[in-house]
Amino acid sequence: MLIDINVDKARESLLDLVVPLGEETIYLEEALGRILGSDLRAPADLPPVAQAAVDGYALGGEGSGARGDYALQDGSRRQATFGPVLGPGQAAAVVTGGPLPTGTVEVVAREHARIEGNRLLTAALVTPGRNVKPAGEDFRAGEVVVPAGTRVDPGLTAVLAAFGQDGVPVRRCPRVGVLSLGREIVPHRYAPSAGQVRDANGPLLAALATRDGARVIAVETAGGDGLPEARVKLRRLWEHVEMVLTVGGVASGPDDYALSLLRESGARVLFWGVGIKPGHHSGAAVWEDRPVIALSGNPAACAVGYQLLAAPVLRAFQGITPFPAPVSAVCNDSFPKQGGPRRFLRGYAACGPEGWRVSLLPGQKSSMLRSLINWNALVDLPAGHQPVEPGSRVSFLPL
């Protein structure tokens, strides 16, 4: 067990445990926001056959008669489906996006043609390929449309539909269980008695993990009975998830039983304590290859520990880049403290005319929830940092 280690090293020791999860095939309707498990290759040309780019008439090339005089096939202007084979001097009605009859040389727009009985008259010269969307114009059979690890967005949904891909192979979502430790903790929907505190960290972690693509299967509290109850609940969670998050009980006091809970449950402790503030009291262990990350019960420390240690594990399970690249920004606000360990502040980043700017959210004490509202940037101050002045440059991790 390593004690009070560097947070980057702590994260690496967790990521070393992770094997990306396998794929599952889900309906296209459920795929929005999910991660593709492998490269998406175009199974066929798209469009599969040449299509009309305008409403009008497919022309089979100049015939032997007068220029611009075509025999309209099928005797009907309303022919909208796959038409006849067109020969020279023949024409057929087509609609935008509809397939073109074999033999089509060009398409003339409806407003540039006139119908007289079964004849189509047009003044326009024949320009082969005009208003024709060739097969494969959008995607060529076999090309990689997007690589593995791409998140399904609305545009990709449309592409998958166009390819007829009803089932979409995506990475399985990592399952997560959350266990809030502490004799005074009650589930948030209970009315706390004197001396009890509602569990806000459990719902916090569940929401954070959900946003990061996890499927949260349970948010438990292990309250009054302490260690024995916690041991039972932890074991039950472990059997059904890829990762457990515990919260609270991580300091060194007599009620801080997270460490003994993990040890007595047969987990191998990886590290205990990381050199950051807030979140110093964070630890991690592994049980049957499943990581458990023990986070501080102070809400901001819990959230910071989650972002630095747990979120990367969830991303790695999904086969995507585990940790965002740091971003440089100008800080709008001051922060008077200095020195001490590497410090992480909760901020809100926005792009201005001179690049990223970050505001420090109010309520930066680790015991406060306020700074977690509208939080989208984790400002990273190095160990021994100076006070932050408005206009100084800081580094942040986008969330």
Added chain:
Amino acid sequence: MLIDINVDKARESLLDLVVPLGEETIYLEEALGRILGSDLRAPADLPPVAQAAVDGYALGGEGSGARGDYALQDGSRRQATFGPVLGPGQAAAVVTGGPLPTGTVEVVAREHARIEGNRLLTAALVTPGRNVKPAGEDFRAGEVVVPAGTRVDPGLTAVLAAFGQDGVPVRRCPRVGVLSLGREIVPHRYAPSAGQVRDANGPLLAALATRDGARVIAVETAGGDGLPEARVKLRRLWEHVEMVLTVGGVASGPDDYALSLLRESGARVLFWGVGIKPGHHSGAAVWEDRPVIALSGNPAACAVGYQLLAAPVLRAFQGITPFPAPVSAVCNDSFPKQGGPRRFLRGYAACGPEGWRVSLLPGQKSSMLRSLINWNALVDLPAGHQPVEPGSRVSFLPL
């Protein structure tokens, strides 16, 4: 009916129809990403009572005996729940985030105290309020925590849990039905016969609307039978939704029956045709106060029409700002076309050291799907615009 109107005017005519939807109360666990229907006021101080900011001992103030010598109450270091009333010279063990006994003057950290039998000895001077988190430090009873229209994020989830708010009043999600028109269109999961085309626009619109907070109740196609089938399906959708999106059949050809479909179904047509490219063939009507927006069957035109006309309606139903403020950016790419109506290109925007930069996505033809992948910015070129050169400044709408 207005013909070929300005797109901003078209959008206003739709927004004039919208009354924000009412609230529904859902479980906290389901609230992530939903929109608060009214201001969130703190129902009580948070924390409700003073809490310890560190693990250690609550001190009841200097007693009559030696300085730094306290009688430990409850005879147990493991006292973790609501303790006794402390008088001067008395102390009790407390845990971080746990409530403090009445009479607490300060808290001394565990590492700065020593226990001898029932006595607690500390060298530290009494500093009233030290390591005490006063009641209401995070939120004061009655304060507006966040205003109506705020999206529930993980931090707000934690705040709601801390307040014990098990049921969260959020705006109801607008229900949307999608109807793809066109005799050649088959649902994407069907194998198309010769002359048929898979419906990609329906899944596209469903995904876009879902991302914008809608609940998509059905994606239908009205294919082979044309108008009569479409009329039945449209009516059925209308009865269960706040908004219908139709796609295809909007031009002026013989198979473009969207306009007659709406008229014969008893809808009042608001406008038909807007001065934009792509998406010129977009229209809208209203039936029993329910808007229906008719979008072009060309995928990029469909998506652009959706963003400019339908997405604002969905946001207005949720009581949030319907239309994003335009953003100025430097364009990374060239676009050779010029002149003509107001043009909208699909782009990807990112913040660089000199502010926003936008890349034009490949495949800008309105018949192509490719530019919809990874699309996050709608570049807005004014009517009669010049060609875009790399490095020129453009305006975009963030999506």
